[in-house]
Amino acid sequence: MIDVERQRALEAIATEVRACTNCRLHETRTKAVPGEGDPETEVVFVGEGPGFNEDREGRPFIGRAGDLLVKLLASIGWRRDDVFITNVVKCRPPENRDPQPDEIAACAPFLRRQLEVLDPAVVVTLGRYSMATFMPGVRISQAHGTVRPIDPATGANLALAFAMYHPAAALRTPAIERESYADIAAVPATLLASRERRGAGASTIPEPLEEPVPSTDDATPEMTLF
Ligand code: SF4
Numbered sequence: 404m405i406d407v408e409r410q411r412a413l414e415a416i417a418t419e420v421r422a423c424t425n426c427r428l429h430e431t432r433t434k435a436v437p438g439e440g441d442p443e444t445e446v447v448f449v450g451e452g453p454g455f456n457e458d459r460e461g462r463p464f465i466g467r468a469g470d471l472l473v474k475l476l477a478s479i480g481w482r483r484d485d486v487f488i489t490n491v492v493k494c495r496p497p498e499n500r501d502p503q504p505d506e507i508a509a510c511a512p513f514l515r516r517q518l519e520v521l522d523p524a525v526v527v528t529l530g531r532y533s534m535a536t537f538m539p540g541v542r543i544s545q546a547h548g549t550v551r552p553i554d555p556a557t558g559a560n561l562a563l564a565f566a567m568y569h570p571a572a573a574l575r576t577p578a579i580e581r582e583s584y585a586d587i588a589a590v591p592a593t594l595l596a597s598r599e600r601r602g603a604g605a606s607t608i609p610e611p612l613e614e615p616v617p618s619t620d621d622a623t624p625e626m627t628l629f
Contacts, residue, residue, distance in 0.1 A: 409442035412520040416513060420493045421461075426509035428452075428494035428502075434461035438489025438517060445594060447521055447559075448472070449514065449536070450490045450529040451569060452502050458495035463488045468570040471580070472529070475570070475587045487521055489514065491533050502532055511536070518558030524597035526559050527590060530569030537564035548586040550593050563597040565590055 417437035423429060436453040439462060448464075456466035464472050464483075473483050492502045492510045514536070518526070528534040531543045537559075538551045546566045553562045567587065573580040 406443050409520055413437075413442055413517065416516050416520070420513055423493070423513075426492075426494075426506045428492060428496060428506055431497045432494040433458045435493045436461055436463050436490060436495075437493055437513070438463055438487060440483070440487030440489075441485055442487070442521065444485060444487050444521065445524040445598075446485075446527060446590070447487045447489065447518065447523040447525070448527045448529055449533040450488070451532040452490050452492040453495040454499055454571075455495070463490055464570070467574055471570040471573055471583075475583055478584055479587055479591055487517075487523070489517060491536060507532065507536075515556075515558035518562075519560075523559055523562050524601060525563050525565055525590065525594050526553060526557075527565045527567055527587075529567055530572065533569075534564075534566045538566055541566075543568060547582065548589060550596070561597075561601045563593055563600070565593045 420437040421435045423435060429435070432453075436457050440447075450464060450468075453463065454466055454468065456469075457463055463469070469483075472488075476483055476486070491514060492506050493513060494510075496502050496506070526537055528537050534541065534543055534546060537553050537557060538546055541551075543566065547568050549566055551564050551566075553559045553564045555561070565586075568579050568583050570583065573583045
């Protein structure tokens with residue numbers, strides 16, 4: 404799909420999201436937050452749900468957690484405009500509570516369709532609810548910084564998932580913030596690994612990788628995305 408077609412397809416999904424009443428979260432939202440970014444990106448970041456500021460503005464990751472995400476991206480030489488950023492649920496859970504399973508299920512088709520349009524090589528999960536979508540059955544304390552092939556049923560075909568803590572958790576705990584900088588340093592190498600795997604036409608049957616993809620000399624922080 405060429406850039407303009409992708410942009411149109413993403414806008415069509417965003418229009419549906421803004422009018423959606425498929426779960427109870429529409430009752431308390433100010434604005435739905437479909438997601439935003441480069442329609443031609445190879446990397447999609449998926450968080451949990453909008454917070455206070457995001458709900459007001461209708462844009463993802465624009466509060467303090469968003470500021471930290473921008474700093475994390477800058478640490479590998481990337482800007483937020485280089486990637487696509489969205490969430491598992493597109494409307495703010497009241498009082499920032501965790502999204503409920505039925506809300507995540509109701510919203511899942513939007514994320515799946517976004518991933519089908521974007522066709523990313525890498526999905527970076529931010530937080531345990533996003534991770535559970537792409538790496539079911541693992542604990543974030545053990546899985547952060549590691550890579551798994553993604554089930555194509557998620558909408559991301561031949562892609563790798565890379566798990567990170569949610570930036571809001573990093574804001575609360577300095578040790579998690581340090582680990583988040585260490586984790587994101589491996590994302591460029593994960594992108595290279597995924598490009599290679601996609602070029603080789605890897606099996607669409609997901610099998611867990613034993614080890615995290617290490618950083619390599621080919622994946623310096625200055626590496627460009629495209
Ligand atoms: S969270 Fe998702 S499913 Fe629920 S109302 Fe918002 S857009 Fe619709």
